[in-house]
Amino acid sequence: MRILKYLLQKEFLQIFRNKSMLPIIFAMPILQLCVLSFAATYDMKNTNLYIVDKDLSSHSRELISKFNGSPFFTVKEIGFSVEEAEKEIYKDKIDAILVFNDDFGKSVDLKNGASIQVLINAINASSAGLYNAYISSVIQDYNRNVSASIKEVNTGTPVHIVESSYLHQFNPEMKYIPYMLPGLLVLLVTVIGLFLSAMNVVREKEIGTIEQINVTPIKKYQFLLAKLIPFLLIGFIELGIGLLIAAFLFKIPFLGSVWLIYLVAFVYLIGILGFGLLISTQTNTQQQAMFIAWFFMVIFLLMSGLFTPVESMPDWGQKLNYFNPIAYFIKIIRMILLKGSGFMDIIKEVLILGIFAIVSVSIAVNRYRKVA
Amino acid sequence: MDMNSDVKVIKVKNLCKKFGDFTANDNLSFEVSKGEIFGFLGANGAGKTTAIKILCGLSYPSSGEISVAGFDVYKQREQLKRNIGYMSQKFSLYEDLTVFENIRFYGGIYGLSKEVIHSKADDLLKKLDLQHARNKRISSLPLGWKQKLAFSVAIFHDPEIVFLDEPTGGVDPVTRRQFWDLIYEASRQGITIFVTTHYMDEAEYCDRVSIMVDGKIEALDTPAKLKEDFNAEDMDQVFLALARKAINIE
Numbered sequence: 001m002r003i004l005k006y007l008l009q010k011e012f013l014q015i016f017r018n019k020s021m022l023p024i025i026f027a028m029p030i031l032q033l034c035v036l037s038f039a040a041t042y043d044m045k046n047t048n049l050y051i052v053d054k055d056l057s058s059h060s061r062e063l064i065s066k067f068n069g070s071p072f073f074t075v076k077e078i079g080f081s082v083e084e085a086e087k088e089i090y091k092d093k094i095d096a097i098l099v100f101n102d103d104f105g106k107s108v109d110l111k112n113g114a115s116i117q118v119l120i121n122a123i124n125a126s127s128a129g130l131y132n133a134y135i136s137s138v139i140q141d142y143n144r145n146v147s148a149s150i151k152e153v154n155t156g157t158p159v160h161i162v163e164s165s166y167l168h169q170f171n172p173e174m175k176y177i178p179y180m181l182p183g184l185l186v187l188l189v190t191v192i193g194l195f196l197s198a199m200n201v202v203r204e205k206e207i208g209t210i211e212q213i214n215v216t217p218i219k220k221y222q223f224l225l226a227k228l229i230p231f232l233l234i235g236f237i238e239l240g241i242g243l244l245i246a247a248f249l250f251k252i253p254f255l256g257s258v259w260l261i262y263l264v265a266f267v268y269l270i271g272i273l274g275f276g277l278l279i280s281t282q283t284n285t286q287q288q289a290m291f292i293a294w295f296f297m298v299i300f301l302l303m304s305g306l307f308t309p310v311e312s313m314p315d316w317g318q319k320l321n322y323f324n325p326i327a328y329f330i331k332i333i334r335m336i337l338l339k340g341s342g343f344m345d346i347i348k349e350v351l352i353l354g355i356f357a358i359v360s361v362s363i364a365v366n367r368y369r370k371v372a
Numbered sequence: 373m374d375m376n377s378d379v380k381v382i383k384v385k386n387l388c389k390k391f392g393d394f395t396a397n398d399n400l401s402f403e404v405s406k407g408e409i410f411g412f413l414g415a416n417g418a419g420k421t422t423a424i425k426i427l428c429g430l431s432y433p434s435s436g437e438i439s440v441a442g443f444d445v446y447k448q449r450e451q452l453k454r455n456i457g458y459m460s461q462k463f464s465l466y467e468d469l470t471v472f473e474n475i476r477f478y479g480g481i482y483g484l485s486k487e488v489i490h491s492k493a494d495d496l497l498k499k500l501d502l503q504h505a506r507n508k509r510i511s512s513l514p515l516g517w518k519q520k521l522a523f524s525v526a527i528f529h530d531p532e533i534v535f536l537d538e539p540t541g542g543v544d545p546v547t548r549r550q551f552w553d554l555i556y557e558a559s560r561q562g563i564t565i566f567v568t569t570h571y572m573d574e575a576e577y578c579d580r581v582s583i584m585v586d587g588k589i590e591a592l593d594t595p596a597k598l599k600e601d602f603n604a605e606d607m608d609q610v611f612l613a614l615a616r617k618a619i620n621i622e
Contacts (some may be wrong), residue, residue: 002480002483003480003481003483005480006476006477006480006481007477007480007481009476009477009480010466010469010473010477013468013469013473014466014468014469017468017469018468207462207463207467208460208462208463208464209464209465209466211430211458211460211462211464212458212460212464212465212478213481214430215428215429215430215453215456215458216453216478216481216482217450217451217453217454217482218481370429370430371429371430371431371432371449
């Protein structure tokens with residue numbers, strides 16, 4: 001225990017003496033959180049529409065005016081040729097095309113199922129999904145009006161209007177910041193934790209002090225524990241700063257317990273730091289460590305569903321997320337903050353993170369060789 | 373020099389170390405007595421560092437019987453480490469810590485108490501005339517001071533043996549001479565010194581030297597005896613005679 005004290009003392013001195021790292025550790029995440037929270041948006045604004053109206057009936061015009069009136073859509077052009085419209089999509093000037101065939105108006109009057117063709121630029125799958133949803137909701141809204149006016153003329157049998165209504169629970173206005181920000185918090189503590197730990201032991205290898213350590217009777221676990229604890233504390237502080245920003249600057253809901261978040265962060269960070277230390281013990285230069293850490297970071301992050309919906313990944317991709325600690329922590333932190341989930345709701349995910357922590361730390365201790 | 377030649381603190385018998393097809397240490401056998409200054413000489417790449425790492429418990433031998441400070445290098449690694457000091461070729465103090473912080477750290481991890489660390493650190497700094505630099509960072513010190521300090525830190529926990537791997541590389545002759553004064557002093561206190569070097573003038577300072585060529589020990593005796601055997605004026609000539617022999621064999 002006394003030995004651990006001296007090791008910790010040395011690590012903290014080194015961290016706080018590194019004048020170039022300290023601002024990076026604390027300023028970068030704050031900046032990241034503020035910038036990304038605004039930039040990484042799923043909100044739809046200004047979807048550019050090209051409308052091909054071969055019908056030119058009052059019904060098609062009515063629907064077009066609905067799109068015109070919506071704040072989400074800008075009707076860029078109204079034309080008669082689908083080919084012309086597609087050219088605009090190729091030029092990336094148009095996000096979606098709506099095609100009214102020449103029998104559209106007639107079909108509405110006859111009530112035998114009018115159809116509109118919607119062509120969406122789906123290069124970005126997640127925004128394409130959103131265009132689709134928004135366009136559908138405008139059309140649905142129009143549908144209701146048509147049915148209602150039909151009902152008026154038809155005295156006799158009532159027309160059954162099937163209406164589906166949505167209630168978005170926990171995030172009623174579908175705001176993106178409450179959804180994105182918890183995920184960005186996870187990203188931030190992960191980047192700091194993984195990179196600091198991955199670069200640390202290997203740095204002692206580079207400057208040669210690791211040999212001096214290896215020739216002493218220090219136990220492997222003592223050495224790695226002394227590396228892990230300071231970074232755990234830094235991670236906690238980062239998380240604290242992030243939560244404060246989330247609460248006071250972005251005013252996102254805090255339905256659950258902050259202590260529960262910290263409990264999960266404790267388990268999670270031990271896993272991430274153990275993984276970082278494992279990278280560090282297996283590499284010989286900081287450059288190698290950096291590349292390997294970056295490799296896993298990118299995979300974990302892109303698979304996690306923070307920036308792209310997991311649902312649009314292939315099946316095997318979704319299954320890979322069973323092994324993705326970032327995905328679990330993002331899920332948990334969203335549950336706690338936005339839904340107010342308690343410990344029993346997240347116990348499965350926490351157990352999995354616990355297993356990840358135990359495995360990564362034990363492999364790191366095992367793979368750290370005092371003897372070559 | 374008062375040497376208790378009965379007690380052998382390093383015993384090496386048929387030490388071999390292979391890296392694939394390459395034999396770095398080819399059947400080394402030697403013993404070192406307590407308090408002795410043992411010079412381990414050889415050209416670059418002769419296998420000195422490989423051997424020293426095995427003796428320090430930093431590397432596994434391929435075969436051979438080796439005991440250091442009475443402990444077996446295979447089975448009693450941790451006890452062994454408690455009883456040795458090591459100063460590597462690469463500079464081994466933390467540059468971003470101060471002189472005292474480095475001393476405290478190494479003292480602490482060998483389990484010395486706070487009081488002992490403080491009093492020994494004071495003595496040490498006084499001896500090295502470094503009291504004024506106590507709170508200076510290592511990075512701000514000249515190389516010669518760093519090396520003297522690194523040596524003092526390596527013997528701070530009073531080990532039985534200290535291993536020095538080319539401790540005086542890159543410093544001027546005056547500083548090297550001062551460094552050897554520290555080595556003599558440690559030897560007088562009963563610490564056995566195992567030192568590798570490729571400065572042949574330093575070989576003269578050793579009680580006994582071994583000369584390694586291509587992974588084998590080609591000569592092992594006192595400097596005086598070696599000069600006599602090889603009919604040489606100084607150790608440089610002894611070394612060149614052996615090195616030439618190696619080239620002839622090839």
